[in-house]
Amino acid sequence: MSSTTFDFSPLPEQRSEVYGPNANYNQKRCQQLAQEFFRDGVRRARERNERQKEVGKRLEDPKLQPRREQIWAHSGKLEAKYLRFLRTKEGLSNYENVKTIGKGYFGEVRLVRKRQDGKVYALKRLVKTEMISKEQLPRVRAERDALAESDSEWVVKLFTTFQDTTSLYMLMEFLPGGDLMAMLITYEIFSEDITRFYAAEIINAIEAIHKLGFIHRDIKPDNILLDRGGHIKLADFGLSKGFRKNHDSKFYQDLLQQQQQPPSLSYRPQNRNSVNIDEISLTVSNRAQINDWRRSRRVLAYSAVGTPDYIAPELLTYRGYSFEADWWSLGTIIYECLIGWPPFAAEHPHDTYRKIVNWQHSFFFPDDIQLRPNAANLIKSMVCNSDNRLGRNGAAEIKAHPFFEGVDFNGLRRIRAPFVPPLTSDVDTSFFPVEQLPQTDNLLPAADNGGAATDAATSSSTDDALTPEMFLPFLGYTFKRFEKSFV
Template identity: 30%
Template sequence: MASSKAKAESGPQKEGKGAGGVPAGEAAANSRNYRLDELDTVATVGTGTFGRVFLVREQKSRAFYALKQMKIADVIRLKQEQHVHNEKEVLSEVNHPFLIRLLWTHHDERFLYMLMDFVAGGELFSYLRSRGRFSNAAGLFYTSEIVCAIEYLHSKLIVYRDLKPENILLDAEGHIRLTDFGFAKKLSDKTWTLCGTPEYLAPEVIQSKGHGRAVDWWALGILVFEMLAGYPPFFDDNPFGIYQKILSGKLDFPRHLDFYVKDLIKKLLVIDRARRLGNMKNGADDVKKHRWFKMVDWEAVPLKKLKPPITPKVSHEGDTSNFDVYPEDDWKKDPAVPPKELEIFKNF
């Protein structure tokens, strides 16, 4: 993974009837200023290649937040500068009940910081692993909320590019929050960067044909399959084996899958993106009108009126029990970055 998993949550927001249920012109607005020396670290709640996510508590307000902290030296060494800038740009522009909310960014001579709301429920991945697989009704609930989030991002010409169970958090009530926007990008046309998780990559990404927002609908097909089967449709011991299977497009469904969900998955996992559900003339509406969703009230979804199938055990606002335990090492003792390299992040 090119970026650490930010454990964050969207706070109270205005909800309307634009794409995905939120006014299209509304961006995340938060002009409040925070200070690093007023944020006390409570625990590490996530780690990545060049970053960590800490649960922090503000001294004055006593409020809990997630602070994503990235080593500038590692970001530069791994050539991830553009991804970091993309993540900030995208999160600064979005405001939706199913997306994390960026509150503040900062940098010093060693680190980049992104402050977000803390989401206490943990990763959907953890619940999927502990249960083995989800019921049809549970899969339908999560997919409905994810469809609204993707529709909203696409309405802002943003491609997410990293949909998978590890990047879907549950809030205290059990509603989803998409997190980790390290691969997200505002697109006017196509992009050619190879990024994502092997099992979730669309054929056009593997073939370096240039890709666009259609990759998110492909990834949704993979996710629906994995949620209901307990494993992804294309897997192998090495990435090249996975890529070969993706390009062959052969699907083997477990017997217990509902007829309509199999049809939906087949229509999302279409190699020809011009014929892929979600990427045709009517966009997300084609997905929403699929028979599997016939009982879903799409107006109610972004208003969080659907009842979540899982309610996370959360005892208080700063409860980290739904996250893995990480060793609290001397991670912060890094040398300062030379001024020339720091220049890259002067506007961060």
């Protein structure tokens, strides 16, 4: 038997430097689009197969035999709805603005109502130019991926993400109970039982994120929201850290062919060793000073500096860190719930940074507040060196601490929460500091114009008009969550 040989021409040498910028840009664009297209296609095919298997298992149940045709017909309608769902284009014109409920350095959060069905959501907007100039692209992607992949009852639900030429948008569930910080401002100190309840729920939330491979890195009362039943959900993953290629800043530098730039100085704690500024000496006797600190607390939350009270020291010293950094933050929150203020609170953020870095000398329990031994031991086991920190081997060892004896971590949502927000409507924002936020209407179209102006603006701007910097980093950002249900 004779063998056949083939002669192939040598592979052309790839010399991207000889092509123009448009050719290189289009090559990267096509590569990214192809990767995202096939990745989404495979994921959706798997999801449809899983739904089909689930329906098949239901049809095999003898108890459901009388409803067999009904279930099969319903599953077909569900898949038709899913295909229509994929074809539906999301945009600002689909929503009408209710009010602004949150504001940060890079964008804002608005309460919106969907025009089609009247449902209420929280819409987070991020400005693309700010994301690029402040080198936040890895964090934007990590936040999107963490929320998109999470299906936990302890994490705020992301329904869809979309974008236009200037901004990124994340449509999430609206949690009307406000945040844990508002409760701390109102009640100042929690009982040990109430603290135990919220701490247990936060543990479940942090554990859910860690299982997805993300470090939150910004666990603080402001990011712990309360739903209609008063149970918590973890939100705001803008500082979260993932471990994939597109969660690394080098990925975007290579993508845009930019030279490495030093991080913005706005995000480096300044004057960590300064001792010339007076600190707050927090005790029960100077409650007026504590209240002044609390009032300024909300202002700091909207600033570029942020609120460093809960950050683990390993994040500030540029040494290696891992998932245990989030458990330090929980320890400081438990401290605040029981004592009335965070353990490293100071009048200025850079003093807080200094106290955290030197926590061995600045961490103490006030003499005039006595904690039970289990509570004090739990806090000291979490606010300590990362090598010895409780939780470094997983959430299970925190759950096993004597402070949580008797807690059913799997049944927390079946327990009535200590505080159930009394709501008057589906757009009740009484538990948000909306009076401190500018209520401008320059983001969403008014309800009476049907969004025609926005539609026209959107249709007139295409992807082809975008520069590589405004297009390539945000490829694959779009996400849609299809809510499956059965009769």
